[in-house]
Amino acid sequence: MRIGLFATCLGDTLFPDAVKATALLLTRLGHEVVFPPEQTCCGQMHVNTGYQREPVPLVRGFAEQFGDASIEAVVMPSGSCAGSVRHQHEIVAARYGDAALRSGVATVKEKTYELSELLVDVLGVTDVGAYFPHRVTYHPTCHSLRMLRVGEKPLRLLRAVEDIDLVELPEADSCCGFGGTFAVKNADTSTAMLHDKVGHITATGADICAAGDSSCLMHIGGGLSRIRSGTRTLHLAQILAATRTAPYVPTEAVR
Amino acid sequence: MTTTARETVLGRIRDALALAPAPEADVPRAYRTGRTLPDADRLALLTDRLVDYRAEVHPCTAEETAATVAAVLTPRGARLVGIPAGLDRTWLTAYDGALRVDDAAVAPPTLDALDGVVTASAVSCAETGTIFLDGSPDQGRRALTLVPDLHVCVVDLSSVAVGVPEAVARLVPDRPTTLISGPSATSDIELERVEGVHGPRTLDVIIRTDV
Amino acid sequence: MSTFLGMPAAPPRAPYGAGNLRGDRSFPKAAHDELRNDQLRRNLGKATHTIRAKRLAVTGELPDWERLRDAGSALKTATMNRLPDLLEELERKVTERGGTVHWARDAVEANALVTELIEATGSREVIKVKSMATQEIGLNEHLESRGITPYETDLAELIVQLAHDKPSHILVPAIHRNRDEIREIFLKEIPGVDPELDAVPAHLAAAARAYLREKFMTTKVAVSGANFGVAETGTLAVVESEGNGRMCLTLPETLITVMGIEKVIPRYQDLEVFLQLLPRSSTGERMNPYTSMWTGTTPGDGPQDFHLVLLDNGRTAALADSVGREALNCIRCSACLNVCPVYERAGGHAYGSTYPGPIGAVLTPQLAGMHAAKDDPNSSLPYASSLCGACFDACPVKIDIPSLLVELRHQKTEESGTTAEKLAMKAAAGVMKRPKVYTAAQNAARLGRVAGGRSGTISHLPPPFNGWSESRDTPVPPRHTFRSWLASDEGTAALRDAAAEGARQRAAAPETPDTPEEDR
Numbered sequence: 001m002r003i004g005l006f007a008t009c010l011g012d013t014l015f016p017d018a019v020k021a022t023a024l025l026l027t028r029l030g031h032e033v034v035f036p037p038e039q040t041c042c043g044q045m046h047v048n049t050g051y052q053r054e055p056v057p058l059v060r061g062f063a064e065q066f067g068d069a070s071i072e073a074v075v076m077p078s079g080s081c082a083g084s085v086r087h088q089h090e091i092v093a094a095r096y097g098d099a100a101l102r103s104g105v106a107t108v109k110e111k112t113y114e115l116s117e118l119l120v121d122v123l124g125v126t127d128v129g130a131y132f133p134h135r136v137t138y139h140p141t142c143h144s145l146r147m148l149r150v151g152e153k154p155l156r157l158l159r160a161v162e163d164i165d166l167v168e169l170p171e172a173d174s175c176c177g178f179g180g181t182f183a184v185k186n187a188d189t190s191t192a193m194l195h196d197k198v199g200h201i202t203a204t205g206a207d208i209c210a211a212g213d214s215s216c217l218m219h220i221g222g223g224l225s226r227i228r229s230g231t232r233t234l235h236l237a238q239i240l241a242a243t244r245t246a247p248y249v250p251t252e253a254v255r
Numbered sequence: 256m257t258t259t260a261r262e263t264v265l266g267r268i269r270d271a272l273a274l275a276p277a278p279e280a281d282v283p284r285a286y287r288t289g290r291t292l293p294d295a296d297r298l299a300l301l302t303d304r305l306v307d308y309r310a311e312v313h314p315c316t317a318e319e320t321a322a323t324v325a326a327v328l329t330p331r332g333a334r335l336v337g338i339p340a341g342l343d344r345t346w347l348t349a350y351d352g353a354l355r356v357d358d359a360a361v362a363p364p365t366l367d368a369l370d371g372v373v374t375a376s377a378v379s380c381a382e383t384g385t386i387f388l389d390g391s392p393d394q395g396r397r398a399l400t401l402v403p404d405l406h407v408c409v410v411d412l413s414s415v416a417v418g419v420p421e422a423v424a425r426l427v428p429d430r431p432t433t434l435i436s437g438p439s440a441t442s443d444i445e446l447e448r449v450e451g452v453h454g455p456r457t458l459d460v461i462i463r464t465d466v
Numbered sequence: 467m468s469t470f471l472g473m474p475a476a477p478p479r480a481p482y483g484a485g486n487l488r489g490d491r492s493f494p495k496a497a498h499d500e501l502r503n504d505q506l507r508r509n510l511g512k513a514t515h516t517i518r519a520k521r522l523a524v525t526g527e528l529p530d531w532e533r534l535r536d537a538g539s540a541l542k543t544a545t546m547n548r549l550p551d552l553l554e555e556l557e558r559k560v561t562e563r564g565g566t567v568h569w570a571r572d573a574v575e576a577n578a579l580v581t582e583l584i585e586a587t588g589s590r591e592v593i594k595v596k597s598m599a600t601q602e603i604g605l606n607e608h609l610e611s612r613g614i615t616p617y618e619t620d621l622a623e624l625i626v627q628l629a630h631d632k633p634s635h636i637l638v639p640a641i642h643r644n645r646d647e648i649r650e651i652f653l654k655e656i657p658g659v660d661p662e663l664d665a666v667p668a669h670l671a672a673a674a675r676a677y678l679r680e681k682f683m684t685t686k687v688a689v690s691g692a693n694f695g696v697a698e699t700g701t702l703a704v705v706e707s708e709g710n711g712r713m714c715l716t717l718p719e720t721l722i723t724v725m726g727i728e729k730v731i732p733r734y735q736d737l738e739v740f741l742q743l744l745p746r747s748s749t750g751e752r753m754n755p756y757t758s759m760w761t762g763t764t765p766g767d768g769p770q771d772f773h774l775v776l777l778d779n780g781r782t783a784a785l786a787d788s789v790g791r792e793a794l795n796c797i798r799c800s801a802c803l804n805v806c807p808v809y810e811r812a813g814g815h816a817y818g819s820t821y822p823g824p825i826g827a828v829l830t831p832q833l834a835g836m837h838a839a840k841d842d843p844n845s846s847l848p849y850a851s852s853l854c855g856a857c858f859d860a861c862p863v864k865i866d867i868p869s870l871l872v873e874l875r876h877q878k879t880e881e882s883g884t885t886a887e888k889l890a891m892k893a894a895a896g897v898m899k900r901p902k903v904y905t906a907a908q909n910a911a912r913l914g915r916v917a918g919g920r921s922g923t924i925s926h927l928p929p930p931f932n933g934w935s936e937s938r939d940t941p942v943p944p945r946h947t948f949r950s951w952l953a954s955d956e957g958t959a960a961l962r963d964a965a966a967e968g969a970r971q972r973a974a975a976p977e978t979p980d981t982p983e984e985d986r
Contacts, residue, residue, distance in 0.1 A: 007948045009898065013908050014941060016948035020960070023952070027961050028968035035952055040898040048853060050875030051891045057899035088872070129971050146855035147868075175807045179852025186850060187933025188498045192507075192811040193852070194937065222938030225923055245967055260569040264727065264778045268550050270474035271786035277547050282540040286530040286739070304752060359766030363717045364683035383745075383753035396767035397716040397758075401709065419753075420738035428699040428734040429563065431764050434741075434757035439709035442749060443622035443638055444645050444667040446513045452621065452671050453678065454709025454756060 001123065002032045004071040006062070008081045008214070009041035015214040018235035022077045022115060025128060025241040036065035042076075044084035047092060049181045056096050059089045063104030066112075073122055074112045077237045079144030079213045082114040087147060114144060115237055116153040116212060127160035131244045135165040137206035138236075139197070139220065141213045142175050154212055154236055161239060169209075170200045178219035198223040202231060212236045288424075290417040297381045297415045298464060304384025308437025309450045310458040316465045320409065324373060325349035327407050327459045333370035337399055341392020342375060346409065363398040371405030371457075377432075379415045380422035384437065386410060386460065387422060389430040397431055406455040408435070411466035477782035478572075479835035485573035485604040485779070486632075487834035489818015492846035497812035506813050509644050517804045520750025521860070527752070528742070537739045539864040542795035545731060546785060552697040552730045553776060559700025563762020565772040570724075572779045573603035580605060580689065580722055581612050583773055587720050589614075589686045593678075595704060595714045596620035597691025598798055599724045599777055601633060602820040602833075605689065616689070617681050619710035621674050628655035634814030634822060636800035637748050642813055645670065678710065688714035688769070692725040693797070694740060695774075698733045701761045702774070705744055707754050715758045721769035726777050728785075728794040740797060743862035748799035780833030789873045793829045795863045802857035802867060808850055817850065818843050824857035828870040836874070837881050845882075848874035911943045918942030 003026055011019040023033050042062060043055025062085065066074045076082050086109045093105040119125055138158060144150045158166050177183060177193025197220060201209045209224070209231055211217050221233035232250070242248035258266075292300070302312045315323040324346050328336060334352045347354060355369065366372075375393035379386045386408055388394045400406050416422040426432060439454030450456065480487055489496060500506060525531050545552060557567040568583075570576035580600075584592055592609065594600065594616050606616045606627070618627040622640040626633050629651045633639030640648070645665040652659055652670060656677050663673055690711070694703040702723060704711045715721060731740065737759075745754040763772050785791045803809045803823030814822035819830040827847040836845040848871045857867040879888060897907050917924050922942055927935035934940070951957040 009904075012948045013911060014943055016944055016946060016951055019948040020951060020957070024960060024964040028964040028971075030965075030968050030972065033961075035949070037949065038901045040901060040904045043895070043898075046891055046895060048872060048875070049887070049891065050848075050872070050877075050879035051888070051895075052876050054891050054895040058895060061899060087869075091872075129968075142852070142854035142856075146859055173856075175852045175854035175856070177807065177852055179854065182849065182852045183938075184930055184934050186494050186497065186808070187936065188494065188501050189808055189812050189850075190852065191933075191937045192501055193807050218941065219938065222934075222940055225939040226925070226937055243967065246963070260571050260575060263571050264569050264776065264782065265550050265553070267477035267778060267782035268553075268727070268785060271477055271782045271791075272547070272549070273474040274476065274786045275788035275791065277543070277788065277791075279547060280540050280543040282544055283533070283536050286533040286537055286742075288738070308751075308755070367679075367683065380753070385753045390764065390767055397712065398768075401712050401716055419742050423735065423738040423741070426734075428696070428701055429761040431761070431767050432759040433712065434753065434759075436751070436753040436755050438755070439707065440755045441621045441671055441708045443620070443625070443640060443708075444648055444670055445509065446516045446638060446641070447667050449668045449671045451668075452675055452708035452710070453619070453682070453713055 001072050002034060002070060003118070004066045004074040005033050005035050006039055006042070006066065006074055006076040006081070007035070008076055008078045010214050010218070011077055014218065015235065018077050018214050018237050021235065021237035021241035022075065025237060026075070028241070029123065029125065029128065034071060039065050042081045042084045043092070044081055044088065045180050047084065047088045052092050053096055055092060059092050059097070059105060060101055062089070063101065063108045066108050067104050072111065073118060074108065075115055075118045077115050077212065077214065077235060079114045079141050079148055079150065080215060082112055083143040083147035085109055085112045114148055114150060114212060116150050116157055117148065119157060120153040126156045128157065128240050130240045130242055131162045132239045132242050132248060133163040135167060135205065135207045136210050136239065137167045137169040137201060137204040138172070139169055139176065139201070139209055139211045139216065140172055141211050141216045144212050145173060157236070157240060158210070164239070167204045167206055169204060176216050176220050178216050180215070183219060194219065194223045198227065198229065202229050206231060208232055208234045210234050210236050210239055286420070287418060288420040290421055292381070292417050294412055294464070297417060298412055298462060300381040301379060301384060301415055301462065304381065305437065305460055308384055310384070310437045310460050313459060313461045314464050315461060317463050320346050320461070320463060321349040323461050324407060325351070327461065328352065328371060328373070331371060331405055331457065333405055335368065335370050337366060337369040337372040337403060339374055339393055339395025339399060342373065343393065347373065357395050357399045359396055363402060366398055366402035369403040371407060372399055372403045373407045374400055374409070376408050376410050376414065378422050378425045379410050380419055381415050382418040385422070386435045387426060388433045388435065389427060390432070391430070397433055400433070401454055404455055405457045405459070407459045407461065409461045409463065411463050413466055476786055479783045479838070480780035480833050481572050481574060482838040485602055486820045487602060487830055488838070489843045491818070492841070492843050493816055493850040494846060496816040496818060500813045500816045501811060505644065506642050507811065509642055510810055510813055513638070513641050514804045514810045517750055521747060521801060521804065524746045524750055524752055528746070534739055534742055535862055535864050538743045538862055539795065541731065541736055541739060542863050546728070546791060546794060548732070549727065549730070549785070552732055553727055555697040556695050556700060556730050559697070560762055560774050563700050565700070565762040565774055568773060568775045570775055570777050570779070576603050576724060576775055576777050576779065577605055577608035579775055580724065581609060581614065583722050584609070584614055584687050587687050591615045591617065591685055592687045592689050593617050593619050593681055593685045593714050593718065595688065595690040595706065595711045596623045596639070597689070597724060598636060598820060599691045599726050600689060603724070603777070603779060605724070617678070617685070619678050619681070619714060621671060621708060624674055624678070625651060628652070632815060633820070635803060636798050636821065636823070642815070682713040682717055686718055687720045687722065688718040689722045689724065690714055692723050692729055693744065694737065695725055695730045696734050696737070697730050699761055701734060701759050703737065703757060703759045705754050705757045707749065707756065709756055712756055712758055715760065716768045718769055720771040722773045722775065724775045724777055727781055744797055744799050747801040747860070747862040784829070784832035787832065790828070790832045790870060792865050793825065793832055793870060795865055796825050796829065797863060799862055801860040801862065805856040805860045807854060807856070808852065817847060824851060824867045825865070827851060828867055828874060831874055836878055845878050848878060905949070908947050912945070915942045
């Protein structure tokens with residue numbers, strides 16, 4: 001399959017390892033990964049902060065870069081960005097776009113997937129041949145869970161990983177408190193939420209907390225690092241991309 | 256001419272709907288309705304739900320009604336019991352305490368002197384353990400089943416519907432209707448359920464299985 | 467009237483300064499203080515976790531729960547579309563059955579109306595059933611200013627009233643108080659209470675029963691709200707637990723019911739949906755202990771003098787917003803509060819309104835506006851959410867609260883003029899829509915690596931990010947962006963190796979791909 005990869009602005013700039021893993025995983029599974037170089041950002045932060053005029057060029061750009069019919073599916077290693085493309089782009093287009101934008105947005109959203117959806121629903125694979133001999137707990141992230149309804153898909157992928165020690169996260173479905181600018185505008189409340197999430201994670205004794213969204217991982221990782229917990233965060237894609245021949249090797253300090 | 260509040264509010268609503276028109280929406284009623292269950296199953300379900308909410312359940316036959324009513328009232332220490340004017344008096348032939356037939360002319364506070372009250376019921380819902388009173392002559396005015404601390408309610412199994420839609424369908428809308436699911440309760444303190452606040456603190460349900 | 471002129475006018479919000487639809491400071495400022503209240507945190511954490519489990523248990527019992535939600539949602543939407551007709555039908559039916567219907571444009575008018583009706587009876591006291599509408603309009607405060615004493619009879623409302631406090635939850639307004647605090651309040655405020663009263667909830671409830679019994683027996687006038695008003699029959703419904711509602715609706719001579727205009731439902735049969743949705747969502751019970759339904763007046767049974775006050779107070783302003791009007795579908799179950807991680811930590815008072823939690827964050831700004839004054843606290847409410855979506859899943863009438871929050875945030879920024887934040891957003895979008903500028907900015911961002919020093923993390927950031935960095939480390943940008951890796955020899959080699967390994971794996975084990983399937 002010819003798959004368009006959207007790196008997301010956060011992934012491209014701050015968490016490239018998660019995007020690399022996505023590209024390597026899909027390539028290893030025998031698919032052609034294309035990266036439209038004009039891509040930047042889905043505009044989620046703008047919309048979620050109340051700005052719908054400003055991201056119109058971003059919405060248009062996304063629809064143009066991935067609208068080509070030769071791209072059979074679009075994937076991104078982020079539940080919230082996929083949620084934005086699927087649920088918010090049409091709101092922006094309806095309000096501030098023209099007919100061409102509305103039509104472009106409607107077309108591209110139909111083939112846009114978060115990574116676990118693409119693997120399980122579209123590519124029909126749950127065992128991706130990964131090897132990951134570490135103790136992992138999984139945080140499902142709100143937008144994957146409740147906006148995209150990915151359900152158990154990420155866990156099914158993780159359970160199929162060779163030698164993984166997957167431990168259940170208590171109160172997994174509660175928010176970590178990130179919420180984009182929420183963590184800045186309501187830092188106190190966000191901190192209280194983060195504290196509980198970090199407590200549940202450390203209680204599992206996991207070496208690694210995994211999730212399908214680098215933004216939530218940045219938030220949780222920031223909290224884990226601040227208390228020097230010794231637990232690191234890792235994107236789901238990085239676990240699925242690890243194999244016996246190309247095992248996971250930490251590249252950055254624990255955070 | 257001044258505009259009345261009625262005209263203003265209705266005008267605002269029409270303005271609002273003109274500013275933001277919405278397409279007509281069909282109501283999908285795909286939820287369960289028209290369910291039936293055998294007598295034994297409805298009895299078991301209703302009993303389970305009533306007991307779950309701390310009501311006492313006493314199954315009996317029509318013939319045993321009077322004996323059961325007496326057997327419920329006496330251990331409760333009920334010596335003065337109120338009844339609605341239209342209640343079947345044969346239900347109380349075995350009870351040896353005093354009876355007071357309710358009269359709407361009597362002020363509700365006097366009902367506070369009663370040890371308990373015995374009534375019939377209109378409809379029940381098994382799935383939720385709910386008894387519906389509708390003010391019929393054998394159930395009386397609403398105050399009668401509210402002020403006394405003990406309510407003994409007779410439910411005929413034939414009047415027990417499976418679920419809420421089936422029960423609501425049997426109601427007469429313009430009658431004053433009270434839905435009762437267990438004794439009065441509150442969860443206002445730390446969400447811990449406490450039975451018995453202002454309504455009757457004890458609810459005895461006599462289910463007549465052959466009626 | 468505007469409709470006669472052919473040009474519809476936007477209906478007004480609830481009047482500024484009347485009632486309880488606006489706090490005195492923004493949500494972040496209020497939450498900052500509330501979060502330091504350890505007792506509140508413990509009480510709320512315990513209560514919300516308890517009720518969540520109960521709700522999930524009883525909603526899980528019904529195989530048609532989702533179909534009931536669909537029906538409830540559609541019923542409410544259909545009601546809003548036909549609101550004028552339904553209200554007139556309700557008015558006609560109530561009047562036919564011996565009741566009197568009044569209309570109130572806003573809180574000020576409703577308060578004056580109810581006061582007049584009470585004064586006409588000669589009574590100087592009223593007993594009250596817990597009611598969101600009368601809390602919203604500040605009826606108690608108004609009555610007290612006119613020398614009329616209102617007695618709240620719901621246990622939690624009584625606790626709040628005796629403590630000179632404000633409700634913090636739609637269903638359990640004293641959820642922020644624990645049993646020991648309640649005991650203290652009762653000992654101090656209930657005349658003649660047993661000084662040996664302990665903190666056992668059953669004993670506290672018994673003390674309230676004894677105190678209120680005499681009020682129920684002697685007070686001639688009651689004021690209530692309504693959960694539902696059936697247009698077809700003129701039937702009103704109040705859903706409750708303790709029996710205080712039955713007392714108020716049955717024993718007094720006069721009953722005054724204040725109902726928001728959005729509480730009307732078309733048909734009596736529709737109760738079959740809402741009587742399943744509401745109790746299971748609110749208290750987590752299959753059915754609440756008591757529901758009272760009455761139609762006008764009934765000779766020999768209950769109040770012979772019945773007044774229904776239909777209240778606007780900003781509801782028509784919400785109705786005029788095609789997105790925001792969904793908030794009017796709310797049936798006040800409070801499930802969204804109980805599952806909300808923000809409510810769970812900050813508590814109800816931080817919202818400053820009668821309506822706290824997620825539904826309050828979308829309802830309050832629509833009823834009362836977000837720009838009634840400079841730095842209107844209500845303009846912070848749509849931001850009092852991480853958009854986690856738990857509220858949407860819990861809502862029995864499927865109000866898409868996260869989408870409403872995003873919509874209200876948009877309205878807020880549109881009405882706020884030029885702000886530093888807007889300029890920053892414009893600048894960010896300006897960078898991101900030009901890939902070359904974007905790449906340059908990424909390169910510039912990597913200079914931030916210096917800030918991380920050897921640890922690779924940044925622990926202090928300047929405002930407005932200082933709140934973030936108070937409890938979170940921030941990673942420094944890595945050496946390479948994804949796109950630079952992809953364009954590098956290293957990236958090309960890695961992808962080539964991955965493709966080769968995949969080919970080897972497939973050759974070793976000719977795969978039979980799993981069939982795609984849905985999880986839910």
